[in-house]
Amino acid sequence: MASNPVIPKTIGTRVKRREDPRLITGQATYVDDLRLPGMLYLSVLRSMYAHAKLGKIDTSKAKALPGVVAVVTGADLKGKVGPVPCPAAMPELKMPEQPVLAIGKVRYVGEPVAAVVATSAYVARDALDLIEVDYDPLEAAVDVEKAAETGAPVLYDEFGDNVAFRAPVANPAVDEAFKKADRVVKLRIEQQRVIPMAMEPRGVVAQWDRGQKSLTVWSSTQIPHLLRSQLAESFKLPEIKVRVIAPEVGGGFGAKLNVYREELLVPYLSMTLGKPVKWTQARREDMAATTHGRGQVEYVELACKNDGTMTAMRCKIYADLGAYLQFFTAGIAGFTSLLMHGCYKIPAIAWETIGVFTNKMSTDAYRGAGRPEAAFMAERMADEVAAELGLDPVAVRRKNFIPKEAFPYATPGGLMFDSGDYEKSLAKALEIVGYDKLRKEQAELRKQGKYIGIGVSTYLEICGLGPSVLLPPKLKAGGWESSTVRMDPGGTVTVLTGASPHGQGQETSFAQIVSDQLGVGLDDVLVLHGDTAIVQAGVGTFGSRGTALGGTALVMALEKVKTKIKSIASHMMESPPDNLELGGGNVFLKGSPDKALPLAKVVEAAFGMKAGIPNLEPGLEATSYYEPNNCLYPFGAHIAVVEVDADTGQVKFRRYVAVDDCGNQINPMLVEGQVHGGIAQGVGQAMFEAAVYDESGQLVSGSLMDYAVPKAAMIPTLELDSTVTPTPVNPLGVKGVGEAGTIGSTPAVVNAVIDALRPLGVKTIDMPLWPEKVWRAIQAAKGGKS
Amino acid sequence: MIPAPFEYHAPTSLDDALKLLGSLGDGAKLLAGGHSLLPALKLRLQSVDHLIDIGRVASLRYVREQDGKIAIGALSTHRAIESTALVRDKCPLLAECAAQIGDVQVRNRGTIGGSLSHADPAADYPAAILALEAEIDAASAKGKRTIAAADFFVDMLTTALKPGEIVTEVRVPVLAKGTGGTYLKVPQPASGFAVVGVAALVTLDGSGQVSRARIGITGAAVKGYRALDAEKALAGKKPDAAVVKSAAALATKGVETTGDIWASSEYRAHLTQVYAERAITAALTRARG
Secondary structure (H helix, E strand, O other): OOOOOOOOOOOOOOOOOOOHHHHHOOOOOOHHHOOOOOOEEEEEEEOOOOOEEEEEEEOHHHHHOOOEEEEEEHHHHOOOOOOOOOOOOOOOOOOOOOOOOOOOEEOOOOOEEEEEEEOOHHHHHHHHOOOEEEEEEOOOOOOHHHHOOOOOOOOOHHHOOOEEEEEEEOOHHHHHHHHHOOEEEEEEEEEOOEOOOOOOOOEEEEEEEOOOOEEEEEEOOOOHHHHHHHHHHHOOOOHHHEEEEOOOOOOOOOOOOOOOHHHHHHHHHHHHHOOOEEEEOOHHHHHHHOOEEOOEEEEEEEEEOOOOOEEEEEEEEEEEEEOOOOOOOOOHHHHHHHOOOOOEOOOEEEEEEEEEEOOOOOEOOOOOOOHHHHHHHHHHHHHHHHHHHOOOHHHHHHHHEOOHHHOOEEOOOOOEEOOOOHHHHHHHHHHHHOHHHHHHHHHHHHHOOOEEEEEEEEEEOOEOOOOHHHOOOOOOOOOOEEEEEEEOOOOOEEEEEOOOOOOOOHHHHHHHHHHHHHOOOHHHEEEEOOEOOOOOOOOOOOOOOHHHHHHHHHHHHHHHHHHHHHHHHHHHHOOOHHHEEEEOOEEEEOOEEEEEEEHHHHHHHHHHOOOOOOOOOOOOEEEEEEOOOOOEOOEEEEEEEEEEEOOOOEEEEEEEEEEEEOEOOOOHHHHHHHHHHHHHHHHHHHHHOOOOEOOOOOEOOOOOOOOOOOOHHHOOOOEEEEOOOOOOOOOOOEOOOOOHHHHHHHHHHHHHHHHHHHHHOOOOOOOOOOHHHHHHHHHHHHOOOO | OOOOOOEEEOOOOHHHHHHHHHHHHHHEEEEOOOOOHHHHHHOOOOOOOEEEEHHHOHHHOOEEEEOOEEEEEOOOEHHHHHHOHHHHHHOHHHHHHHOOOOOHHHHHHOEHHHHHHHOOOOOOHHHHHHHOOOEEEEEEOOEEEEEEHHHHEEEOOEEOOOOOOEEEEEEEEOOOOOEEEEEEEEEOOOOOOEEEEEEEEEEEOOOOOEEEEEEEEEOOOOOOEEOHHHHHHHOOOOOOHHHHHHHHOOOOOOOOOOOOOOOOHHHHHHHHHHHHHHHHHHHHHHHOO
């Protein structure tokens, strides 16, 4: 990177988000804001049963309602559109076909059964009430462990049972270590299902151009380019005839990292009817029929020595897949297994993952996707080891950390950790929270009958996917990202990025990178994304990859443009290119900013072509693709301090300290924003949120009256800091931070509550830590039961 | 979230509203602040043929002192009740209760008349209204009557209001010196409604004995109720911690507490007793001045 003492860099500074003014003044354009001439509106009838045979569907009354243009059912679409594409593949995976509208059976509450297209959204909705469906209800498979048993109600008769896959990874060294262990600690952990709840629900608008025979689809998606590939394949259209636009996208959290039924249904109906069609999901539809997160039951065992040294770990994971397989449904438990040891040097691990179909919405990626579950396992087990041996939880962590000298570190699961200094972030967090003093205070307060708990979580995660082999085998893209940098004749810079930010702030952070590299002002940079007709190619934003991969592709493209700028300037300044630098709107001699040529002159030369430079190709533009050779492993230390009201089970936060390490930071304010949101969602899982299905498979917490997304007052005051351990994997030295807060916070909170109640004999409480559960755990412990 | 079609009426006087309500009959429903009815309509849990929006009936929006009581027009918002000096100074229990409803946006729209008429078992007002022994005026095309708080809540979402009646006014007492009250609630984390809410109002005589105790409870059962056994256990006693504890233990006596995902019936009963103890203790502290 150019270094110039005179010109301040913007990287590392708290530049305000350039996206925000339009967002907070209501001037952004989301899918639902689109109004196209002649547009029709789609509404979807969804199953009220978790499991039922579909009988006759009578649509005649709905069709007769004035304003209704079309009513379709599964039978109408069979052979014409669908099934929904799924790129998952693993040995002996049972792959059910997912029709666009249910055929023969419904398998979860919310499954699309029929659809109405009408001249207004109101008529379309009214017509749904006029469709008569004969359901023959079947017993539902709801509980993941019971659903895996023989004799459970079976979702797919053709499969014989509900076990989609069983992937055991045995390791004789693990068995050996367990035999030799001084102690073995065990936990059963429930990772309850949670609902991602993007502020903007899903929505699709499709427009079929009869003359051009081309399809334009606006979708609230994290992956416009992948969606285009899948739509082209599904509709047997060349990719050049499909344009996907992700306009402003109001959050995704992994739940928009997919191709959904409606993304086929809406274009199909637009193509059939020859009119633009819009579908906007209502909140309750979003909760029932957008992928859920988590949903695992884990049996975890850890072998250790009497001094706290961890020697082996194994787990058995039941993955609650839901009724159908979406993009990553089958893969998430694999991530959990690979990272179960967290940041601890555990020589041997073994696991078995069992994927189980249930009569519920599919699970898939949700902020962390498998890693929060892994971190939770590692961090809960570290505390259990401490409790078992009467050691301080911090001491156990320090004893087992992978030391900073050990990087790159080959993990027992076959990963290569890039860089890390776990002690450093922990030490900082302990200092901020005043750990030793707090422990003394805790002991004092316990004497007064007050239950204070201190929960430590030294999490680790994997992000920046990444080497292409880690993505689903049949996915029509690898793990790369792309960027184009184009200087415009007027001297401004247009960046086209394949990353598809939807709240992450890359319109700001990428402009900072450009500004520093080319020496132009932030306001001279436009970052475009989310339109396949504008952006050359891309994979998308998920798994904390936007800056690490998209940013690196941008740096590579910038290098090419800079090389050309220097080459032109070299002619004009009569100095070798290597002796030139960019900054402050100029090209100047290294070390002599006063000997400068305005960048505008170079741009003028490149576009005006009148400077007499021989063999000059006009323009200043370059494209780069970047595929990393490794993933990235951010980490950090979160400490929650809580007070438990033992009479009611209510939990109050006293402190929350988070020290995250995501490598170099382009914009610390964006980093903090990501950590804030991440912690809110992680605290949400620990304390408040649960997609509760009853025994019949009804989604009991299916509205915001019953599903508790934490409000601002329910989140602790966050005391944030960071350490910086750059990665050697990419030139920016950046890791990802999109999911860190979620991953670090959930175990910190649960560890804190358990720590508070440990003297009463409480060992574990299943999330979310609703007061009644906490109270019951206290009662049980007091009663001698555990 | 689109409701089924309905006819919309917006009368500007109470008389017009009553006429409409009388003539449109069962298919009509009153809309005040809209914070219970509109979600129900949008979720299609409920549908109406006619919606009579009484929001423009300005004559039902007031808070004033009259005849030694505080008279509150039925269309007064929770926010108005929470922030009016008269209520805050002379009947702080009600202001405190109103201030704990939902959030500011909800309180700016929701009305006391609408909330009481809807009779959500987890609404906050019933606890305070019962403890304060409020009077509720209802008008219909046929005339006007007053309903005592104790008679008002009949069952889940059911009140003593007859078809064609509109709540017009709620009257609460001006609290005398030596009287202390408070409202404590456990908010349901998603909806903000009361998992349990306890309003305690106690008066101490010159010797420090409880001369009068009123305890209103919401959220715990299908309707708000007075914990009469607990009240009796306090009456005439020097209220030390043990007395308060044993009185609070009677807060759910004879009551079938409800259960949901947030609180089972057993836990709800326990919470009610814990919060009754805390509310009575706080009310006593205030009564002692």
